[in-house]
Amino acid sequence: MSEELEITPVVWIVDDDASIRWVLEAALEDKPYVVKVFDSPLTALKSFDEFPPSAVLSDVRMPDMDGLTFMEAIHEKDKQIPVIIMTAHADLDTAVKSYQSRAFEYLPKPFDIDEAISLIERAIKRHLSGGVTRIRRSRRASKQPLNIIGAAPAMQEVFRILGRVSQLDVTVLINGETGTGKELVAQALHELSPRSEGPFVALNTAAIPRELLESELFGHEKGAFTGAHSQRIGRFEQADGGTLFLDEIGDMPVDLQTRLLRVLNDGSFYRVGGRNPINTNVRIVAATHQNMEQLVRDGRFREDLLYRLNIIRIKVPALRERREDIPLLVRFYMELEAKALGLEEKQLSKEVENFLSSLPWPGNVRQLRSLCTWLTIMAPDKTVYLEDLPLELQDPPSVSECDQSGDDWEQPLKRWADKFLSSGREGLHTVAEPIMEKVLIEAALKASGNHRQKAAVLLGWGRNTLTRKTQALGMDD
Numbered sequence: 001m002s003e004e005l006e007i008t009p010v011v012w013i014v015d016d017d018a019s020i021r022w023v024l025e026a027a028l029e030d031k032p033y034v035v036k037v038f039d040s041p042l043t044a045l046k047s048f049d050e051f052p053p054s055a056v057l058s059d060v061r062m063p064d065m066d067g068l069t070f071m072e073a074i075h076e077k078d079k080q081i082p083v084i085i086m087t088a089h090a091d092l093d094t095a096v097k098s099y100q101s102r103a104f105e106y107l108p109k110p111f112d113i114d115e116a117i118s119l120i121e122r123a124i125k126r127h128l129s130g131g132v133t134r135i136r137r138s139r140r141a142s143k144q145p146l147n148i149i150g151a152a153p154a155m156q157e158v159f160r161i162l163g164r165v166s167q168l169d170v171t172v173l174i175n176g177e178t179g180t181g182k183e184l185v186a187q188a189l190h191e192l193s194p195r196s197e198g199p200f201v202a203l204n205t206a207a208i209p210r211e212l213l214e215s216e217l218f219g220h221e222k223g224a225f226t227g228a229h230s231q232r233i234g235r236f237e238q239a240d241g242g243t244l245f246l247d248e249i250g251d252m253p254v255d256l257q258t259r260l261l262r263v264l265n266d267g268s269f270y271r272v273g274g275r276n277p278i279n280t281n282v283r284i285v286a287a288t289h290q291n292m293e294q295l296v297r298d299g300r301f302r303e304d305l306l307y308r309l310n311i312i313r314i315k316v317p318a319l320r321e322r323r324e325d326i327p328l329l330v331r332f333y334m335e336l337e338a339k340a341l342g343l344e345e346k347q348l349s350k351e352v353e354n355f356l357s358s359l360p361w362p363g364n365v366r367q368l369r370s371l372c373t374w375l376t377i378m379a380p381d382k383t384v385y386l387e388d389l390p391l392e393l394q395d396p397p398s399v400s401e402c403d404q405s406g407d408d409w410e411q412p413l414k415r416w417a418d419k420f421l422s423s424g425r426e427g428l429h430t431v432a433e434p435i436m437e438k439v440l441i442e443a444a445l446k447a448s449g450n451h452r453q454k455a456a457v458l459l460g461w462g463r464n465t466l467t468r469k470t471q472a473l474g475m476d477d
C-alpha cells in the first residue's frame, strides 16, 4: 500500500525592503505554509534544494538581481513554480515582461495585503494542481519602447490587463474619454501581440461619412456603385494578419454592425458588389467614449455585437482621475516636444506643476500634450512660471464653466455684493476675498485630511502660498 505524504507548501517572500517582508510574513503566520523570507534573490536561490517553494512573491528591483532574472533562475530549476512579481516602479514594460516571462501574477505596490494573500493562495493551489499558464513571447515585444506613462493605480490596472491579454487573440473593447490614450493602448496591444509583425490599421467610425463607411471597411469592386471606378481594398483586408482598430465604435450604423458581427463570426466577408468571400485573419480592438450598455438599451447598438466585442474591456481613466501622473506626463512631453522642435527644454516651476495638477483637463492627455508644445515654443525663459501659461488657463474660468457640481454660487454672491453696496459700505473686494479664501482653504484641507501639500494641489497653489495665506487669515492659530 502506498503511503500518502502530506507536504506543507513553502512560500518564499523575497524583497530588500524589510517592512514588506515583515508585513507579508505576519499576514501569512496563521496559514498552513512554511514561510521563508529573503532579503536577496541570491540567498533565496541557495536554499532552493532545502526549501523548494510552491509559490514565490518577489520584488522586481533589488540590488543583487532583478525580480525578472530571479524568476528565470527559479524557472530553470522548475518551470512550474508560480512567481508573483511585485513592484513599486511599475511601468508597462515590467507588467508585460512579467507575464511574458511566465509570472503567475503581477502585483503593483502599494498593494492590498488581502489581495496579496489571496494571490499566494491561488498560486499554491495552481502549483499543487500542476499547471501554470504559458505565454508565448512575440518577436518584437521586448524591442518596442512603449511610452505609456502611468504610475497612478488606475493606470497600473490598465497595464495589468494589457500584460495579460497582449498574447491572446481576443477582441478587446477600450473605454475612455477623448484624449485619454485609447489609441495608444490599442497600439500597445498590437505591438505586444504575436501579430506585431503584421499591420496596425486604425479607422475612426465617427469621422467617415455613413455612406462611405461600408466601402471603407470592406472595400468595393469596380462598378459596385456610381463613382466606383476601380476596385478598392478595404481596411479589413489591409489589416489581414494584424490588428484593426475601430475607434468610436458606438457611432457605427446599425446595418454595418450586422455586417461586422457576421465577419467576426464567419471570418470572411464580401467586398461591396463582390461575389467571392474573402477570408480574413484580423484581431479587432474597438474603442468608445460612450456608455455601450446605454446604447444597447436605446436600441442604437446590437447587444450580440457588444458581447462579441466586449470579451475583455479596458477602462482608460480620465486624467483628472490620475492626477499623480500629470507631473510625469508634463516632464515627458516637455522633453519630447523640445527634442522634436529642436528647441531648449523648459522646466516648470513647482507652482506651475501644482497648478496644472489641479486642473480638470476635459481634453485629457491630448490637451496636456498640446500645452507642452505651446510652452516649449512660447514660454520666454528656461523656467516656466504661472504668468507664462496661456491666458485661457490662467484666467479662472467662470463659475458655471468650472463648477460641475450644479451648485451655482455666482447668484448668491451677486446678491450679497448688491446688498453690501446698497448699505453704503466700501471695500467690497477687500471684505469678500478673505472670506472666500478661508472657505476654499477649509474645504481643501478637509478634503485632503489636513494634508497641506495635497490641499495646496487641490487649491491650485504651491505649498508656500497656502502657508502664507493660512497665516495671513489667522487660520494657524
Ligand SMILES: Nc1ncnc2c1ncn2[C@@H]1O[C@H](COP(=O)(O)OP(=O)(O)OP(=O)(O)O)[C@@H](O)[C@H]1O
Residues within 6 Å of the ligand: 147, 148, 149, 150, 176, 177, 178, 179, 180, 181, 182, 183, 184, 185, 247, 289, 329, 365, 366, 369
Ligand atoms: N498615458 C499616456 N502616456 C503618454 N502619452 C499619452 C498617454 N495617453 C495619451 N497620450 C497621448 O495623448 C494623445 C491622445 O491619445 P490617443 O489618441 O491615444 O487618445 P484617444 O483616447 O484615442 O482619443 P480619441 O478618443 O479622441 O480618439 C496622443 O498624443 C498620445 O500619445
